[in-house]
Amino acid sequence: MYKVSQFNVPFKRGGIYFLYNSHTGAFVKLSEEYRESIRKINQGRFNEVPDKHLDDLKAAGFVVEKSKDEIGLYKYLINLYRFGNSSFGLTIATTLQCNFRCPYCYEKHEDEYLYTCNMKS
Numbered sequence: 001m002y003k004v005s006q007f008n009v010p011f012k013r014g015g016i017y018f019l020y021n022s023h024t025g026a027f028v029k030l031s032e033e034y035r036e037s038i039r040k041i042n043q044g045r046f047n048e049v050p051d052k053h054l055d056d057l058k059a060a061g062f063v064v065e066k067s068k069d070e071i072g073l074y075k076y077l078i079n080l081y082r083f084g085n086s087s088f089g090l091t092i093a094t095t096l097q098c099n100f101r102c103p104y105c106y107e108k109h110e111d112e113y114l115y116t117c118n119m120k121s
């Protein structure tokens with residue numbers, strides 16, 4: 001049995017439907033056929049969904065096994081990255097300006113920059 005991922009972010013832009021999964025990073029333009037398959041999965045009508053659709057949606061993480069604890073896995077990975085010592089990640093944001101305006105964005109898009117200081121003697 002399957003369920004749609006809690007991390008799915010569906011949205012419509014310019015009459016086109018898109019689906020983004022904030023856990024896997026998968027991002028697709030969604031056809032009406034796939035939208036219908038997702039609706040059927042939501043309703044538990046798995047046997048009405050074409051195998052190819054189910055395989056594609058599972059591969060991208062849009063659909064997961066019903067027993068999968070997505071939040072638990074997310075917390076595990078966060079703790080692994082936060083407290084593990086096998087890797088080091090560093091992000092330097094030189095500016096907070098962004099022109100994309102993704103529909104799921106929570107940034108305020110303020111005009112701020114990473115300033116450099118020129119020290120003169």
Ligand code: SF4
Pocket residue numbers: 098099100101102104105106107
């Ligand atoms: S800052 Fe917001 S609008 Fe810009 S790319 Fe990231 S999520 Fe999208």
